[in-house]
Amino acid sequence: MNVKTIQLKKTILENNDQDADLLRSQLKEDQTYYMNIMSSPGSGKTTTLLGTIKGLQQLAGLKIGVMEADIDSDVDARTIAEQAGVPSVQLHTGGMCHLDADMSRQGLREIGSKELDLVFLENVGNLVCPAEFDTGAVKSAVILSVPEGDDKPLKYPLMFREADVVLVNKIDAMPAFDFDMERFKSNLAGCNDKAPVFFISAATGEGMDAWCQWLNDEVREYLK
Amino acid sequence: MNVKTIQLKKTILENNDQDADLLRSQLKEDQTYYMNIMSSPGSGKTTTLLGTIKGLQQLAGLKIGVMEADIDSDVDARTIAEQAGVPSVQLHTGGMCHLDADMSRQGLREIGSKELDLVFLENVGNLVCPAEFDTGAVKSAVILSVPEGDDKPLKYPLMFREADVVLVNKIDAMPAFDFDMERFKSNLAGCNDKAPVFFISAATGEGMDAWCQWLNDEVREYLK
Numbered sequence: 001m002n003v004k005t006i007q008l009k010k011t012i013l014e015n016n017d018q019d020a021d022l023l024r025s026q027l028k029e030d031q032t033y034y035m036n037i038m039s040s041p042g043s044g045k046t047t048t049l050l051g052t053i054k055g056l057q058q059l060a061g062l063k064i065g066v067m068e069a070d071i072d073s074d075v076d077a078r079t080i081a082e083q084a085g086v087p088s089v090q091l092h093t094g095g096m097c098h099l100d101a102d103m104s105r106q107g108l109r110e111i112g113s114k115e116l117d118l119v120f121l122e123n124v125g126n127l128v129c130p131a132e133f134d135t136g137a138v139k140s141a142v143i144l145s146v147p148e149g150d151d152k153p154l155k156y157p158l159m160f161r162e163a164d165v166v167l168v169n170k171i172d173a174m175p176a177f178d179f180d181m182e183r184f185k186s187n188l189a190g191c192n193d194k195a196p197v198f199f200i201s202a203a204t205g206e207g208m209d210a211w212c213q214w215l216n217d218e219v220r221e222y223l224k
Numbered sequence: 225m226n227v228k229t230i231q232l233k234k235t236i237l238e239n240n241d242q243d244a245d246l247l248r249s250q251l252k253e254d255q256t257y258y259m260n261i262m263s264s265p266g267s268g269k270t271t272t273l274l275g276t277i278k279g280l281q282q283l284a285g286l287k288i289g290v291m292e293a294d295i296d297s298d299v300d301a302r303t304i305a306e307q308a309g310v311p312s313v314q315l316h317t318g319g320m321c322h323l324d325a326d327m328s329r330q331g332l333r334e335i336g337s338k339e340l341d342l343v344f345l346e347n348v349g350n351l352v353c354p355a356e357f358d359t360g361a362v363k364s365a366v367i368l369s370v371p372e373g374d375d376k377p378l379k380y381p382l383m384f385r386e387a388d389v390v391l392v393n394k395i396d397a398m399p400a401f402d403f404d405m406e407r408f409k410s411n412l413a414g415c416n417d418k419a420p421v422f423f424i425s426a427a428t429g430e431g432m433d434a435w436c437q438w439l440n441d442e443v444r445e446y447l448k
Contacts, residue, residue: 041264071352075375097352126350126353128349129350129353145266155295
């Protein structure tokens, strides 16, 4: 059977790129590394952050903060504050599906980023909109979880193209799902052949060492 | 440790509601039931649709069509056409994170909805934006998969509030994840106490009969 493809019309306006560059240069002056973390809802951003903070703390004495963006609720910011013991703020987007540079700036001011070496943004759970807006972050990570399937780079190419690093989470669940690592890498290579890929399980800790080491090197190089 | 909550600014404009009502009344005249299916990326919309079509075909002779909306790729429309053998069109949103009533209308025209009893829209995988736009559908279903976690109604309340029916998919994976059915129901009740909930595994077929029976009754009642 033939499949018809229809191109629907698009209406997006933005003027955020300059502002993001400005924020990035301010952060560089302040010696604060800002990392944007994006994923679908429920792919394990908060658990990954908890494990990453723990891993980084074992490597070195970075001063870390976390901004949790959500449409509603503050469960994630509370989890981070309680379990990781680092400064954390909750950003409510009032229904918005993404964060831009100015929204980042509001959060960074609140968390006191000047005193921190590394600030994570846990972006709104969404594989579409967050990729369209430069947050001013030094680097952006995308987390994909195994249950979501290895075809996601085909369906959300912009998100995977924008990623500076890709984490594949919940690898402990691989036996229960039809996820093929090589097929995923090949799908990813179609839109991004530069980003390093880390296969991890934030729940069991598997693969977290390599990822934390990579990130630690990144931040150390930036702070030099 | 205290958690600060900051309300970020919001800039959303729309004028789609009237158009959606108009589309609904046209579809009623044409005797076409239009169902909008929403979820995160990778929660199993396509597999659920395949199982649902099979279940409905065993119950009765409904003429069914499927519109697959995606940012990119046509893997889902091809899957539906090949495996379910029903008319299917792929809608590319050109980067847009949702469908509105006019975009629905473009797709319905292409698929020839006048000749069909039931048209499914597989919306863009996203728990935020699609909930903000009335597609003109008679009913909207939300699929949440077990690996995403039982806290999602807290984080994406609009999506769960807009749902007329909720499917919890991948229940066969429940032993591997910390998903509590009662906690989920309680979280859902906080924003929606009307929508029926079906626990299913589209992969194994568990729970699909009750859901298909419910949907069949819905459509039959509408077509009377």
